[in-house]
Amino acid sequence: MTVKRRRPGRPAGSTDTRTVVVAAAREEFAEHGYDAATIRGIARRAGVDPALVHHYLGSKEQIFVAAMDLPFEPGAALPEVLAPGLDGLGERVTRFFFSVWEDPARRAPFLAMLRSAMTHERAAAMLRQFVMRALLARIAAELDLPDRELRLEAAAGQLVGVALLRYVVRVEPLASADVELVVALVAPVVQRYLSEDGQLA
């Protein structure tokens, strides 16, 4: 493979090299999982210098987002969702989650990851590690609660489960319900998990 050095000022990702690096990243993540995958390993597969991997794709999380074809960087949306504080957090998280899933093009890569996770242990490990590192650990850091990881995962289960029944299995009336009704239904539960008042026995 030949790597052409791009001219400065050209937008990142406009050459074939980016495609090759993304494909290499996809293989590296699939083989080693999110945690054990390395920039060096991706570079070796792509036959390029590790610096070039960073140059084209950025951080490990950004590389993963590109490799999995995710429609956005989940971690990037977090500050905005978290910043206003605990008050209304459940609704902001729920609204953000469904804003992504409402769009078939944006939910497709998440569905693909979930599908793979259901059949391949390696894909499950990759999804698990990514979700924990990029999302849950960062939200947990903002919460001052006992069992916060467990609560966050129960909240994530609520969101993922409703998404599964609404968009994949398509049970009615959930599948056809206005998304605002779904948010009104689910947001208080998410808020409850993130708040002290939802006591564990």
Added chain:
Amino acid sequence: MTVKRRRPGRPAGSTDTRTVVVAAAREEFAEHGYDAATIRGIARRAGVDPALVHHYLGSKEQIFVAAMDLPFEPGAALPEVLAPGLDGLGERVTRFFFSVWEDPARRAPFLAMLRSAMTHERAAAMLRQFVMRALLARIAAELDLPDRELRLEAAAGQLVGVALLRYVVRVEPLASADVELVVALVAPVVQRYLSEDGQLA
């Protein structure tokens, strides 16, 4: 195919005919979905009399349970879960759900159905129809609430989503948490969905 008439008193399902009928049922359900599948269609595929299908497998729900290799008849457990009334219903439903999923052998067929539903529209339709007819509609009939189907589906989403994260994606600490802690975490949410006090906006 030759069908040997079983001697009276022999336990149902001990002959090859049952295997053939179960396989035929699996095909019929896969091709037509739960609602449109017929005993007559199953009998035709198996090359036996429709009465024999009933004889070997029973009702349509029982045939489905056999065809999908489900470890029990979900509808059969409902009266016991529902009978004591709304008080504690969330906990009984949650405890029953996780008692099935805790056992790898018992959760396997449910996982298989969920996997198929995620990749095949026909399998999704089958799962959807079965879950609605055999489970949700019967629980809904016991509830006197506005939006009861929607609430039930949100509760089902909570249970399925947590099961997915605990048993398939295996996020920690959820995956290793004592099942009693998981029940304590999730049951109040299920109860809330089934009660008037969880108001919709």
